[in-house]
Amino acid sequence: MSQTVRTRPDGSGQALSEAYDTALLDLDGVVYAGGNAIAYAVESLGTARSGGMHLAYVTNNALRTPDAVAAHLTELGIPTGASDVITSAQAAARLISEQVPAGARVLVIGGEGLRVALRERGLEPVESADDDPAAVVQGFGGADLPWGRFAEASYAIARGVPWFASNTDLTIPSARGIAPGNGAAVEVVRIATGAEPQVAGKPLPPMHRETILRTGAKRPLVVGDRLDTDIEGAFNGEVDSLLVLTGVTDGAQLLAAPPQHRPTYVDADLRGLLTGQPDVVEAGDGFRCGGWTAMAGRERLELEGDGEALDGLRALCAAAWTAAGDGACELDGGKALARLGL
Numbered sequence: 001m002s003q004t005v006r007t008r009p010d011g012s013g014q015a016l017s018e019a020y021d022t023a024l025l026d027l028d029g030v031v032y033a034g035g036n037a038i039a040y041a042v043e044s045l046g047t048a049r050s051g052g053m054h055l056a057y058v059t060n061n062a063l064r065t066p067d068a069v070a071a072h073l074t075e076l077g078i079p080t081g082a083s084d085v086i087t088s089a090q091a092a093a094r095l096i097s098e099q100v101p102a103g104a105r106v107l108v109i110g111g112e113g114l115r116v117a118l119r120e121r122g123l124e125p126v127e128s129a130d131d132d133p134a135a136v137v138q139g140f141g142g143a144d145l146p147w148g149r150f151a152e153a154s155y156a157i158a159r160g161v162p163w164f165a166s167n168t169d170l171t172i173p174s175a176r177g178i179a180p181g182n183g184a185a186v187e188v189v190r191i192a193t194g195a196e197p198q199v200a201g202k203p204l205p206p207m208h209r210e211t212i213l214r215t216g217a218k219r220p221l222v223v224g225d226r227l228d229t230d231i232e233g234a235f236n237g238e239v240d241s242l243l244v245l246t247g248v249t250d251g252a253q254l255l256a257a258p259p260q261h262r263p264t265y266v267d268a269d270l271r272g273l274l275t276g277q278p279d280v281v282e283a284g285d286g287f288r289c290g291g292w293t294a295m296a297g298r299e300r301l302e303l304e305g306d307g308e309a310l311d312g313l314r315a316l317c318a319a320a321w322t323a324a325g326d327g328a329c330e331l332d333g334g335k336a337l338a339r340l341g342l
Contacts, residue, residue: 003238005326006262008287008318011279016242016265016272017048022217023273027059027069029225029247030270032076034175038246042077044270053273055084056215058222060201060229062089062139062166062182063111083214088166088201091210092137093117095200096164100134107131107161109153109189110139110182114166129155138189138197139166140182150185154192163189167201169229173248203233212237223273225249227261240264242272251313251342255301255320255333262321266314278311280318287318296323296331303336312340 012019025031031041049055057069057080064072066085073080092114096106100123108114108125114137115125126133129152136156141149157163168183186197200206212220220239224230225247234241243249243263254266265277280287286295291307294315301319303312316336320329 003235003259005259006264007322007325008280009266009314010240010264010277012265012277015051015274015276016221017051017053017274020053020219020221020240022054022056022215022220023048024056024058024211024215024217024220024222026222026224026226026230026247027057028061028173030223030244031057031073031078033173033246035072037076037078039269041270044273045078048273054215054217055080056086056211056217057084058086058202058207058211060088060167060169060182060207061172062087062092062113062117062201063142065113065116066090068113086207086211086214087113087117088207089113089117089139090120090214091207092139092164092166092200093121093123094210095198095206096135096137097121097123099162104134105131107133107136107152107156108139109136109149109185110141110145110166114139128152129159129161133161135162135164137164137166138182138186140172140185143179145185150188150192153189157189157193157195163193163195163197165197165199165201167207167229168197168199169201202229203231203236205236208233208237208239221264223270227253227257227263231257231263232260234263235260242267244269244272245342246270251316251337251340252333254313255316255337256324256328256330257321258324258328259326262317266310266317268310278314280314287315287322289315289318294319294336296320300332300334301329301336303339309340309342312336313342 172181222234290311292312
């Protein structure tokens with residue numbers, strides 16, 4: 001896929017909730033953290049929805065069913081139906097259904113979200129490699145997934161059964177901190193078998209396809225906090241994206257982002273859906289946004305002016321991404337970011 005290399009965040013004269021018909025929202029780090037709603041999320045999503053924007057929630061976590069996710073969001077004050085939730089389990093189940101006979105057995109290494117998704121596609125979840133499965137699917141199974149489940153997967157894969165993974169995120173946020181994700185569990189099976197799974201979740205195309213099929217979005221906006229899943233997924237799907245700074249990505253990571261990790265827009269939180277986005281314009285040897293001007297020096301990024309910290313960050317993105325071209329910026333942005341309090 002050939003795309004123009006992004007060298008600065010875009011501006012928008014319209015509120016993003018008006019410029020796009022559907023928000024494809026990540027959950028952890030965007031809508032909630034540790035199960036609790038992130039500041040401004042409930043109010044911002046309610047306003048966007050009442051203005052006509054369709055809200056869909058897109059998660060790589062294959063453990064919970066869409067019904068369970070929708071119930072959690074509704075409890076937080078965000079009215080949601082199961083049809084508004086798209087999971088990597090659903091993307092994996094569709095991928096499997098296209099490669100095995102109707103009604104085939106599938107060995108499940110994971111939780112109820114995978115089983116429900118497989119049944120939706122007319123496939124039969126089974127628990128043992130001795131159940132003659134036509135495929136193996138592996139998804140996040142929670143902290144209590146027994147070690148023996150990895151052995152079952154390994155036995156079947158060693159016999160030549162095709163292997164699918166809902167996603168390969170190495171970590172997952174929890175109320176107590178960062179925990180190993182499904183990608184860490186996939187590595188266990190990969191080491192044991194030497195095999196490679198077909199992966200369905202973000203940032204890969206099967207997840208984007210599943211999302212568009214289920215939402216019918218014509219002009220979607222991906223909203224996420226992770227560069228390597230949400231923003232790269234938008235890049236691979238050739239759609240626009242909004243990075244919110246309520247999750248894992250910090251200013252230094254954003255400035256160093258290679259082209260596939262550069263979002264269309266950057267904002268502090270989900271209030272960014274309800275506003276336009278300021279333009280970043282060339283200014284001499286640098287780039288200006290609001291009251292700030294950023295330039296790429298020989299060894300570091302330079303920042304002059306004052307005003308809103310986010311405007312300074314957007315200007316720094318333009319200086320860093322332009323200097324990096326189709327690579328990752330290696331200039332030191334620490335001093336400039338510290339001036340912005342980021």
